[in-house]
Amino acid sequence: MPERVRLCNVNDVPSGGGREFVVGDRIVAVFNVDGTLHALDGICPHAGGPLAKGCLTGTVVTCPWHGWQFDVVTGQHQLTPRIRQPTLPLMIENDDVLIELPS
Numbered sequence: 001m002p003e004r005v006r007l008c009n010v011n012d013v014p015s016g017g018g019r020e021f022v023v024g025d026r027i028v029a030v031f032n033v034d035g036t037l038h039a040l041d042g043i044c045p046h047a048g049g050p051l052a053k054g055c056l057t058g059t060v061v062t063c064p065w066h067g068w069q070f071d072v073v074t075g076q077h078q079l080t081p082r083i084r085q086p087t088l089p090l091m092i093e094n095d096d097v098l099i100e101l102p103s
């Protein structure tokens, strides 16, 4: 059964930016696109860069290490169709941001 974990308050991720969270042995990158939060696995599949610390333009985050770009809504790499970063479901309850992690 999936596990729900509280990450933060809804106001803790700035609009147009991202924030990194450590949840157990995972790094989760949460992005705020015009008030809607989206979560990706926070470790870049290229060489382990911190995606939450990348620049967010619209729905696209650019990894700060070597520039790979991902759509934060779908996880899709912007140049290579076969690369898709895992997305993670978020829920909002009473201004708390919860994430559901696969068990």
Ligand code: FES
Binding pocket: 044, 045, 046, 047, 048, 049, 063, 064, 065, 066, 067, 068
């Ligand atoms: S580690 Fe992200 S582009 Fe290289």
